[in-house]
Amino acid sequence: MGVEVGAELAKGVGRRPVLALLAALAACSDPDAHIRNRIDTGWHRDDLDALLLHWHSHALRPDGSFQLAFDRAWKPRPQPELELTGQARLVYTFAAGHEFLPDAGYLAIARRGADVLLERFRDPVHGGFFHTVGADGQPRATIKRAYDHAFALLALSEVYRIGGSERHRAAALQAWREIEAGFFDPAGGLVNECGRDFKPMPGSRTQNPVMHMFEAVLALFGATGDEGAQVGARRLGDFAAYKLLQGRAEAEGGGARIPEWYDEAWKPLPTKEAGGYIDLGHQFEWSHLLMTGAVVSPVYAQVAERVLSYALATGYDDIDGGCGQRAFPDGAKTDARKGWWQQAECLHALIVAAQESGRNDLWRRYEQTLGLIKDQLVDAEQGGWRAASALPCKSGGCEDTQPDPYHMVRLHQAALKLAA
Template identity: 25%
Template structure:
């Protein structure tokens, strides 16, 4: 465990160094939109709000541990770029994406992006005490509650136009079903809200988080299988989809953390039980040959999406260590240690730094972004930070 903790500390600095050295956009401001799998920078690429919010979170959270002024400086840069370019002062939302020069490109309000911006702003406030950052996070929380919350059936709708009107295409990405309520967005709304509560312990916010955790428990978690239901319409009629091993194990520990933040003993008990059940379910997605976690499985066609992406490995590390802490069962810690060996062997780019997108079943590299719209320093830096904290004793 001591060795694993030390390696996490070293890897955290390595990840952050990659972003410091490669992703700062000195030509257009802020950060680059894309670095491809060959490590080639694209100064003309679209800039995503989720990427920038995750940079803000990663460097803020890391600064709390490293105390490295460079990390706070990067967080400050991300914050300034968000308030000056991504924040829509007229309608109070967050632009989904910008052109390379910082002008608005896709102006829709995707609630997922607002949630991550709250997550990042809250973390930034916790290390900077920038009151403006906190107030913006609170305003975004109120915007989500005003426009996205379903007062009739509970839960949250996915997306709106810039001026908060209904929108036809609700999808977060091309691979998602075009449904009004999704597990992914609800998971990250409650994550953002819980992080906001840490720095702004508002009574109404606590009530909202409590209700949201109950809604997730009622609709998104299959307590028998330990897997998540992913897509629903507004009346909670499910559209069956794949099993997402990465989301299963991410939700396993993250929802427990949210319950612990608001100190709701009933919900803590519920989500501790889920955390172990979902960790057990994740074993079905682990390749026994190398310890890596497969991407997805389609139970209807019985087809395995035989890829191992970077982010499910990050979440498996946390989820398995969390299950070990809850149960004392060595099998969970062994799973984390085996997975870390897989990450070191196949996912970490030892030549250029950071982690590659992933590998196929025969270990060929998946030729997707090294950094970009969805390839952010959030999952892997968080895995390092969580294990550093959890293995401290």
């Protein structure tokens, strides 16, 4: 082949056709090259590095916990209590960052943060984790929240996967056993809140802790190979796919969606007025999590495709890129405002689906949404991302705060792994 290319050059064939031929030859030897070449790895790595540098500079506290409340300029705001979800997200953030930036000392930070979770938040009497603790390390809100526990499990699983400490492996597996015993309801979903003794609190249900628990137990299974975690991931994934998922007729745009709020029997709230809605960011999030979850059931990849189809048809902006916030079950007008975390999840889902399918329409949307994020969300002045509830910021839709980096780090982690 090299002789033939040289002959073409000798004949004076134009430079562009020869480069195209060389690219085709490279693709023959590396069939996934066209996929990786469309992921902007330089930007993903640079933004990950910048985010972690800022959080490393401002969030660390002497006792191993994290300051999470900042204004846009990174000025600390009062934080009288430590909240489990936020602390766990920072533990995960630094553990994940170590995988790509191994010389920055992030693993040690993650381990110290994990120790805070285990030493201060963990309930020594009933198991599980408290919702908040005070600056003195004593529990404040002793309720148990499924959403909190999902992030505690994710953090411990990631610290074990990256650092290999048997202590963190044992803690993650124990946390999962307590979650299974304390939060699952008879329908197969999760109770939102329990008392300290894991007595369920009455109230409506939401898919959000189910989604993040699915994410966390998948991480536990990936890190440990534990069969119980595999069964748990299948249990939650099947609940979403067979209980929560709503298929859509072709006349309604097709695809499938997972509503946000339900009554105690997991019947979705029917109207906007009743509090029912479909969170579009969560549809994108479910899409990439279900695709990842295909390791426990191949059905999930098909469900992921249907959910993504709905999210794109209902909430994606094909003119400017990015996605809106909410659709409504009764056909009320879609809330097309663009929030910061929804754009991160939209981009994450597009990367995963485009890598899996190679579809050019998905790569086009990836590049389009990436442009939106670069232009309107990455904060070139202060660092971090803008806390947008309704882009553009110049219209007053951004808050004077720093959003925590969980969604962004998950996005960059996926992009860099897929490009590797």
